[in-house]
Amino acid sequence: MNRYAPELALVAGGLLGTVFGGFVLFSVGEFYSAVIVCVLFGYPFAAYAIYNDDEPTTVLPPRAVTGVAGLAGVGVVLDVLRLSSTTLGSLLFGFLLALVVFLPVAAYAAQYGTPPTWLKPRLVERTGTLLAVGLLAAGIASGASTAGSISALLVFLAATLFAARSTGVSRRRRSVVPVVGLLTAAGLLAVGVVRSGSLDPWVTAALASAFGPLLYIVLATSAQT
Structure with missing residues (x-):
């Protein structure tokens, strides 16, 4: 296998996620929908890259990507509350979408990274x-x-x-x-x-x-x- 294949998969997933997520953001005006679209396009390519890369942490630092995913998850919850009535049901829906964004990255960080000592x-x-x-x-x-x-x-x-x-x-x-x-x-x-x-x-x-x-x-x- 070409040793650049994992990195190329990341680039392809990033481009697809950015293009389609950006289209959703500017056409619909929903940040949370754009993030979910980015996840749907980007995560499969990222999973392929991680599986086939001998050292995926050099390209995807576990703590850094976990922080980004956490911020994206918070943004998803806030955007759901912004676009709908601020109810407990809306909060639960936003939280579920945030988990979809965050948990795959957290699983990667737990597998390939070193959790903080306080965790x-x-x-x-x-x-x-x-x-x-x-x-x-x-x-x-x-x-x-x-x-x-x-x-x-x-x-x-x-x-x-x-x-x-x-x-x-x-x-x-x-x-x-x-x-x-x-x-x-x-x-x-x-x-x-x-x-x-x-x-x-x-x-x-x-x-x-x-x-x-x-x-x-x-x-x-x-x-x-």
């Missing part, structure tokens, strides 16, 4: 789990259960898989975590049945609660083998 695995895991619970609750309360549940699932998986890279997954955890997820899902369904109103938000949150721990165990254990 302790267990702290990240606990914080991510609490945030996921809050997102589930916010989704149910706001009526935006789809955005809240998907965001909760992504945050939970990102936090727990980051921790698993350093701490591993014990046999006890493999048994307990899925059970806790299933019990949480059952509890959410029970509350939804007892309460009056639509059951859909509770079902969506229950699915995220059930599948999140299962996916975590499957992905974490497969990474260890």
Whole structure:
């Protein structure tokens, strides 16, 4: 393979993302849509370049690109709130799009970079789990259960898989975590049945609660083998 192929892939992805993202920005006037278009065009090329480059960090410094992705994610949330009514549902939708922008870059940084010393695995895991619970609750309360549940699932998986890279997954955890997820899902369904109103938000949150721990165990254990 040509040793310049990874760099050429980055250039191609950057050009496509800039051209189409710029077109969306100037034609529609939506920054968040432009960023998502850039991501859709640019990230596949970046993934190809990272996979085929022996030292991708020389071209894509992990902390630098994570910072850029974080700023872009904040911009996405603010733009969604600017263009729509400032409600909890709009915030959850913007947060979900921000995760789409940020998490792939964060995964790259965790794989190829060195996390800051203050970013302790267990702290990240606990914080991510609490945030996921809050997102589930916010989704149910706001009526935006789809955005809240998907965001909760992504945050939970990102936090727990980051921790698993350093701490591993014990046999006890493999048994307990899925059970806790299933019990949480059952509890959410029970509350939804007892309460009056639509059951859909509770079902969506229950699915995220059930599948999140299962996916975590499957992905974490497969990474260890």
